Amino acid sequence: MKRVLCLIVGLCILISGCVTPAKDTVFQTSTIDALLAGVYEGNMSCRDLLKHGDFGIGTFDHLDGEMIILNGKMYQIKADGKVYKPDMSIKTPFATVCQFTTDRVIPVKAGLDYETISNLINEDAPNQNLFYAIKITGQFKSMKTRSVPGQQKPYPPLKEVTANQPEFNMKNISGTIVGFRCPPYVKGINVPGYHLHFISSDRTQGGHILSFEITKAKCEIDVLSQYFLTLPIDTKEFAETDLSKDRSKELKAVEK
Amino acid sequence: MKRVLCLIVGLCILISGCVTPAKDTVFQTSTIDALLAGVYEGNMSCRDLLKHGDFGIGTFDHLDGEMIILNGKMYQIKADGKVYKPDMSIKTPFATVCQFTTDRVIPVKAGLDYETISNLINEDAPNQNLFYAIKITGQFKSMKTRSVPGQQKPYPPLKEVTANQPEFNMKNISGTIVGFRCPPYVKGINVPGYHLHFISSDRTQGGHILSFEITKAKCEIDVLSQYFLTLPIDTKEFAETDLSKDRSKELKAVEK
Numbered sequence: 164m165k166r167v168l169c170l171i172v173g174l175c176i177l178i179s180g181c182v183t184p185a186k187d188t189v190f191q192t193s194t195i196d197a198l199l200a201g202v203y204e205g206n207m208s209c210r211d212l213l214k215h216g217d218f219g220i221g222t223f224d225h226l227d228g229e230m231i232i233l234n235g236k237m238y239q240i241k242a243d244g245k246v247y248k249p250d251m252s253i254k255t256p257f258a259t260v261c262q263f264t265t266d267r268v269i270p271v272k273a274g275l276d277y278e279t280i281s282n283l284i285n286e287d288a289p290n291q292n293l294f295y296a297i298k299i300t301g302q303f304k305s306m307k308t309r310s311v312p313g314q315q316k317p318y319p320p321l322k323e324v325t326a327n328q329p330e331f332n333m334k335n336i337s338g339t340i341v342g343f344r345c346p347p348y349v350k351g352i353n354v355p356g357y358h359l360h361f362i363s364s365d366r367t368q369g370g371h372i373l374s375f376e377i378t379k380a381k382c383e384i385d386v387l388s389q390y391f392l393t394l395p396i397d398t399k400e401f402a403e404t405d406l407s408k409d410r411s412k413e414l415k416a417v418e419k
Numbered sequence: 420m421k422r423v424l425c426l427i428v429g430l431c432i433l434i435s436g437c438v439t440p441a442k443d444t445v446f447q448t449s450t451i452d453a454l455l456a457g458v459y460e461g462n463m464s465c466r467d468l469l470k471h472g473d474f475g476i477g478t479f480d481h482l483d484g485e486m487i488i489l490n491g492k493m494y495q496i497k498a499d500g501k502v503y504k505p506d507m508s509i510k511t512p513f514a515t516v517c518q519f520t521t522d523r524v525i526p527v528k529a530g531l532d533y534e535t536i537s538n539l540i541n542e543d544a545p546n547q548n549l550f551y552a553i554k555i556t557g558q559f560k561s562m563k564t565r566s567v568p569g570q571q572k573p574y575p576p577l578k579e580v581t582a583n584q585p586e587f588n589m590k591n592i593s594g595t596i597v598g599f600r601c602p603p604y605v606k607g608i609n610v611p612g613y614h615l616h617f618i619s620s621d622r623t624q625g626g627h628i629l630s631f632e633i634t635k636a637k638c639e640i641d642v643l644s645q646y647f648l649t650l651p652i653d654t655k656e657f658a659e660t661d662l663s664k665d666r667s668k669e670l671k672a673v674e675k
Contacts, residue, residue, distance in 0.1 A: 194604060197548075290658040292453075293650055347663035348450060351604035355663075388652040394549055396644040402546040407603035407611075 184262035188389040189294045189343065190215035191259045193401065194352045198222070198257040199413045200404045201318035205254020206395035209237055212258055213251075215391075218296060220342055220360040221258025223249060226324060227313035229371045231341050231360040232260060233298075238362055240369045242312035244331050246362065256395075259343055259353060261296050265383040271299070275377045281357050284344065284384065292346045294387035297359065299340035301380025306333040308361055308370025325417040331370055338363035340372065350411065352392065354418065373419065440518035444645040445550045445599065446471035447515045449657065450608045454478070454513040455669045456660045457574035461510020462651035465493055468514055469507075471647075474552060476598055476616040476627075477514025479505060482580060483569035485627045487597050487616040488516055489554075494618055496625045498568035500587050502618065512651075515599055515609060517552045517643055525638040527555070532632045537613050540600065540640065548602045550643035553615065555596035557636025562589040564617055564626025574656075581673040587626055594619035596628065606667065608648065610674065629675065 184190070192207045205224035212221070217235035222228065228241040230249075239249040269287045271280065280299070288295055309328040311321075342359030349355055362369040395401040440446070448463045461480035468477075473491035478484065484497040486505075495505040525543045527536065536555070544551055565584040567577075598615030605611055618625040651657040 196604060292657060292660065292662050293652065348452060348607035351606065352608075386652070388650045390646075390648040390650070392646040392648075394644045394646070396549065396642070402548060404548065406548050 184214070184216050185389060185391065186262065186264075187387050188391055189259060189261050189387045190391045191353060192255060192393050193257045193395055194406065195257065195354055195414065196351045196406050196408070196410050197401050197404055199321045199410045199417065201320050202398065202400045202404055203256050203314055203318050204398055204400055205256050206398055206401070207258070207393070208252055208254050209249055210251035212255055212260060213237060216260030216262050218263035218298070218341060219258060219260030220358065221255050222311065224254045224256065225313045225315070226256070226311050229310050229360055229369070230255065230258060231362045231369055233339055233341055233362060238366060238369065240308070240310050240362075242310045242329050244310065244329065244368065244370075246366050246369055261385065261387055263296055263298060263385050266386045267384050269382040269384065271301070271377060271380045271382045273378055277372070277374050280377065280382065284382070288384060288386070294346065294390060295344040296385040296387060297340065297342050297344060297357070298383045299377070299380050302335070302337050302378035303333070303380070304335060304376040304378045306336050306338070306361055306375045307331070307373045308333070309373055310370045320413065322413045322416045330373065331368065333363070333368055335378070336363055336368065338369070340375070351406065354414065358418070440471050440473070441645060441647065442518065443643050444647055445515060445517050445643045446647045447609060448511060448649050449513045449651055450662065451513065451610055451670065452607045452662050452664070452666045453657050453660055455577045455666045455673065457576050458654065458656045458660055459512050459570055459574050460654055460656055461512050462654055462657070463514070463649070464508055464510050465505055466507035468511055468516060469493060472516030472518050474519035474554070474597060475514060475516030476614065477511050478567065480510045480512065481569050481571070482512070482567050485566045485616055485625070486511065486514060487618045487625060489595055489597055489618060494622060494625065496564070496566050496618075498566045498585050500566065500585065500624065500626070502622050502625055517641065519552055519554060519641050521639040522642045523640050525640065527557070527633060527636045527638045529634055530632065533628070533630050536633065536638065540638070544640060544642070550602065550646060551600040552641040552643060553596065553598050553600060553613070554639045555633075555636050558591070558593050558634035559589070559636070560591060560632040560634045562592050562594070562617055562631045563587070563629045564589070565629055566626045576669065578669045578672045586629065587624065589619070589624055591634070592619055592624065594625070596631070607662065610670065614674070
């Protein structure tokens with residue numbers, strides 16, 4: 164009986180081609196250190212990425228802007244500060260997604276900024292060894308973001324690109340923060356600690372968050388205990404990048 | 420039609436409870452640094468682990484011996500040097516498995532040892548940024564292994580346990596080496612580079628490999644581009660362990 168059911172499952176998957184995002188799982192393509200080193204070639208289409216989650220952050224082929232995924236919809240914040248709906252055939256060189264479900268709601272007061280809300284989440288979710296997806300929806304007194312301009316070969320390292328990054332200062336804006344708190348041991352693979360992007364409620368502004376101050380917001384977190392990493396198997400640049408190097412300082416420089 | 424098929428898939432999975440190991444995927448439970456720190460409480464049953472692969476290595480609840488999985492069968496090499504068939508309800512605190520399929524066969528000469536065969540595989544499989552499962556089947560002129568004795572609370576760190584590890588010297592023995600070459604960026608999560616276990620053909624001897632010399636063997640490798648990590652969500656010891664610490668030196672000490 165079990166075998167028959169397994170066979171049916173297999174056949175159904177083959178026929179339908181549908182992928183169900185795994186519960187409580189962070190899905191990631193490629194590694195942050197490969198991106199830091201300048202591996203900007205996309206390796207997974209946006210269409211395929213969305214099969215693994217309805218919530219997340221990343222970037223696009225040849226580093227063409229910041230990616231944010233919210234409620235299953237993907238947005239591209241380009242270096243001109245505008246928000247685009249990317250073609251689903253565009254590939255991403257680095258992205259992190261999950262199927263967001265709210266495990267906890269953390270009460271948030273006005274005046275909290277990046278550091279103080281990070282501390283608040285750390286107190287509420289003290290297990291630093293798991294992954295957390297973070298969604299903060301509300302009104303922000305200030306929101307400072309950046310984006311990155313698309314690059315051409317030969318690709319410069321990410322810290323050179325972000326040294327001249329366009330930054331955007333928004334005031335009294337409503338929207339949603341989307342991101343992750345990753346455990347320290349993902350160093351070299353993803354960003355240890357917090358990595359957050361923003362999209363405005365009217366979906367016209369956003370980017371990689373540099374700083375913010377909350378007016379009124381709801382902070383939801385999803386505890387994630389599984390981590391799925393898929394690597395670019397056919398990308399020469401990925402294969403040839405020295406990923407044994409400690410790039411913590413470079414990461415710190417680009418996250419500013 | 421697609422939705423109906425997805426529904427059938429979901430129902431089948433629910434009813435049958437069967438897990439199909441993902442192709443080209445390394446499946447791992449917990450992290451090496453948690454093990455180094457003394458988190459020896461099992462978090463996944465051997466039965467569940469085998470659903471994710473037919474090939475792999477690991478250890479058992481309260482560090483009771485070395486685990487080796489070959490052709491879907493699991494063996495436990497205890498500190499007495501004997502091989503046991505573990506009860507499937509026993510849990511593992513750390514294990515790495517995959518569904519082994521041979522991608523390449525590397526010609527192997529007599530006289531090769533741990534270092535020279537590692538160099539040979541590195542030349543044949545130069546992409547250091549992917550995972551490789553390694554299976555070497557044959558005759559060995561010498562095979563030196565170790566095992567670890569089961570521990571009691573309060574658990575000492577792994578380097579203290581392995582400081583007094585029982586070692587086993589086998590001569591002219593046939594059997595199989597089972598293990599992985601992991602990319603450098605898994606530092607803190609798994610063992611960067613080579614991590615190999617051994618089981619004799621008659622399934623009476625084995626352990627964590629310290630050194631060996633080949634008489635005649637076949638070396639097969641499976642290239643793995645996906646990595647799935649599951650974390651102990653309810654283990655207090657895992658939650659409370661400082662996994663931001665660099666434990667490279669401890670790892671080097673225990674791998675000897």
